[in-house]
Amino acid sequence: MNMWTNYSQGMAAGTAGGFYDLSEHAVVSRLNGQADTALKPGMGVVQGDKPGSNVKIPATGATLEQFEGIVINDVNREMNMDGELLIQPKTTVGVMQYGRIWVRIAVGVEPKYGDPVHLIINGTGVGCFKAAADGANTLELNARFIGAKDSSNIAPIMLYNQMHKTAAPAKSE
Numbered sequence: 001m002n003m004w005t006n007y008s009q010g011m012a013a014g015t016a017g018g019f020y021d022l023s024e025h026a027v028v029s030r031l032n033g034q035a036d037t038a039l040k041p042g043m044g045v046v047q048g049d050k051p052g053s054n055v056k057i058p059a060t061g062a063t064l065e066q067f068e069g070i071v072i073n074d075v076n077r078e079m080n081m082d083g084e085l086l087i088q089p090k091t092t093v094g095v096m097q098y099g100r101i102w103v104r105i106a107v108g109v110e111p112k113y114g115d116p117v118h119l120i121i122n123g124t125g126v127g128c129f130k131a132a133a134d135g136a137n138t139l140e141l142n143a144r145f146i147g148a149k150d151s152s153n154i155a156p157i158m159l160y161n162q163m164h165k166t167a168a169p170a171k172s173e
Contacts, residue, residue, distance in 0.1 A: 016041050016152075017043075019100065020100035031053060034087075039071060041074075042104040044127055045071055067162060098160055100157070102156050107125065110148070118138035122136065141159065
């Protein structure tokens with residue numbers, strides 16, 4: 001009797017947009033402000049045209065103050081016939097504002113534990129993350145990689161609460 005004793009397949013370490021663990025985290029609900037299905041779990045998002053209501057993939061000129069968080073992979077989505085998970089425009093998405101999560105990383109990026117996290121806002125891989133700054137093409141987040149990439153081009157990060165600096169109010173006399 002023949003049996004397989006050597007398997008060449010392995011499970012991915014996580015899922016893009018999946019929780020890394022159940023440590024403290026915050027997730028808010030937002031609408032997908034994209035006009036297409038480009039938004040995917042594990043991508044970083046910024047405020048849409050209705051801040052506090054919708055989110056979109058970042059674009060050139062996005063600022064840290066506009067950063068909303070990372071789209072989570074909630075289980076109420078369907079895959080199409082090609083196995084792609086498509087988030088339709090104007091549907092509700094969960095956005096992690098702080099916590100541990102698996103994110104999409106840019107092709108060719110090999111983060112290490114402790115590396116800084118930069119959101120790509122311009123060029124190839126918009127909405128994905130990398131460990132090195134790239135001028136006006138990235139935003140450095142208050143986050144750190146907490147592991148290396150796995151076989152499916154995702155890596156875990158610790159996203160800290162993004163404390164935005166704002167100007168002090170003017171004193172009245």
